[in-house]
Amino acid sequence: MDIWFNPSAEIEKALSKAAAHTDGFDHEFIPGVRPTEPRFGDYQANGVLPYAKTAKANPRQLAEKLTQSLSAQALLDTAWVTWEIAGPGFINFRLTDAFLGAWLQAYGSREAYATGAGQIYAGKTVVTDFSSPNTAKQMHVGHIRSSVIGEALSRLFAFCGAEVIRDNHIGDWGTQFGILIYAIKKAAYDADAPQADPLEDFERLYKEGSAATKDDPVALAAARAELVKLQQGDPENVALWEKINRASNEAFNEIYRRLDIRFDKTLGESFYRDRVEAVYDELTRAGIAEESEGALVVFHREHARFAKQPFIIRKSDGASNYASTDLATVLYRAETLHAEELVYVTDGRQQDHFQQLFLTVEKWFAASQRPPIAMKHVWFGTILGEDGKAIKTRSGAPVRLKALLDEAEERAFALVSSKNPDLAEAERRDIANAVGVGALRYADLSQNRTNDYLFSWEKLLTFEGNTAPYLLYAVARIRSIFRKLDLTPGAGIADAGPLTTESERALAHKLIGFVAALELTMADLRPHMLCTYLYELAGEFSSFYNADKVAVDEPEVRAKRLLLCHRTLVTLETGLELLGIRTLERM
Ligand code: ARG
DSSP, X not given: OXXXXXXXXXXXXXXXHHHHTSTTOOSOOOOOEEEOOTTTOSEEEOOHHHHHHHHTOOHHHHHHHHHHHHHHTTOSOTTTEEEEEETTTEEEEEEOHHHHHHHHHHOOSHHHHHHHHTTSXXXXXXXXXXXXXXXXXXXXXXXXXXXXXXXXXXXXXHHTTOEEEEEOOOBOSSTHHHHHHHHHHHTTOOTTSOOSOHHHHHHHHHHHHHHHHHSOHHHHHHHHHHHHHHHTTOHHHHHHHHHHHHHHHHHHHHHHHHHTOOOSBOOOGGGGTTTHHHHHHHHHHTTSOEEETTEEEEOOTTSHHHHHSOEEXXXXXXXXXXXXXXXXXXXXXXXXXXXXXXXXXXXXXXHHHHHHHHHHHHHXXXXXXXXXXXXXXXXXXXXXXXXXXXXXXXXXXXXBHHHHHHHHHHHHHHHHHHHOTTSOHHHHHHHHHHHHHHHHHHHHHTSOTTSOEEOOHHHHTOSSSSSHHXXXXXXXXXXXXXXXXXXXXXXXXXXXXXXXXXXXXXXXXHHHHHHHHHHHHHHTTOTHHHHHHHHHHXXXXXXXXXXXXXXXXXXXXXXXXXXXXXXXXXXXXXXHHHHTOOOOSOO
């Protein structure tokens, strides 16, 4: 029997099927299966009561008929679950000892989990488009969410069996270059000379350029002319543009190195500059795009909001824009990368853009008889400062990601040093890196991504509650259990006896919940579902560890408890790795 499944979902399905075969269930019945308190079992279906109320029937009798169908039709395998009716019409389900034992034996490594999870996205090619900063600027706090959520989702997709192509769609072809090149020339800035921090200079020059062109039509025209020259391939401007991008990419890569983020491709907007013409042609010929006030646009008149607000795919001056390059990008990913699913991670303010992009692609691919492509916009809310407004530095500038990472590590170092003053400094630094960066990441991932969240150093660096330090500590604690017994985690647990205590069972049940957590996470691409699960698992482990002594004399009892310790360790470590968080041997 394949035991990789979510018991709750299986029971739900079986009860729905049973209802279809049972007298008295003639309108839609929702079984309502959820995990329950140990004294009732592992899961409870409580949908019969509300159903009986509307059907004006006796709930207990309905529950009896329903469970009879369940048995008669053999809809649930009693090798893994048994059930009984309780109270006025609840149905309680209990996982069998054989099933719990088999699960604990089978899922004892990251690889075993990956084999099970690998069924979810097997054979699919998914492009994850995330981080995607604009060049000529430093990455700031706004980029952390896209980077961190995108990396976690990329890992999760791969774990679930997909072929993942991570693509950093950097903004390297915008109007910012006209202004910046104009400012560089005006200031006679020598981009060839070695500079301490060229990106810093570019950012300053850009500000100067914006200020100079703001109310001065002559300067603005000069900046536009620099952009046109760049777009026409003028060697001097192209060389400057390349330098700007090189400096930007170096700074981005330093951040990615610190965050352990990697990309398979970095195909920025400029990569598509010669690919947009074909898009204009196809969409015009298919009658999807039309000229409006000199621009080429797509109306989605069936959507009230977009009937008046068209998707502009070529500006009235003939230049391409964010929409044109994104359309060309979809085509490239579909035809050259053979992607079946595209996942975009950006902030919520781009929802309109992506809705219009997706609608346009749907119509375009249908008209050109291309296979449809799945597209998902994974958007997120804003990080708020203590004042409840978008987080800013004291001077009102956006907080740089680099500064944020430095501060996270410094604060974690102080924390670790106060807890473990005796550890060597190098080790404290290493722990501080894992804790600091991990805490920053986890604070982001553990929030429902569509919410805004309040940034607080105190909250993210505490050892209490749903935080990275708490989970990293749980991992280190389990590792120390094995270390004290002079055992390698996972070794010496062959002759585990059956689970007997309530806390053993509860922990085993929670471990099985990993499947459901993963399914929930992937269903709507929300990593906080996995965080919540890991947090609950760590809590369940604590209860178990406080209730049941591990290093007892009876070899069978000791083996089974060590088995539970090890499985918890594997699950926590696998989950944290999927979130991009490095775990520690000790802390
Ligand atoms: N560069 C954009 C920004 O900073 C994000 C790009 C997202 N990806 C895309 N294919 N549009 O907002």
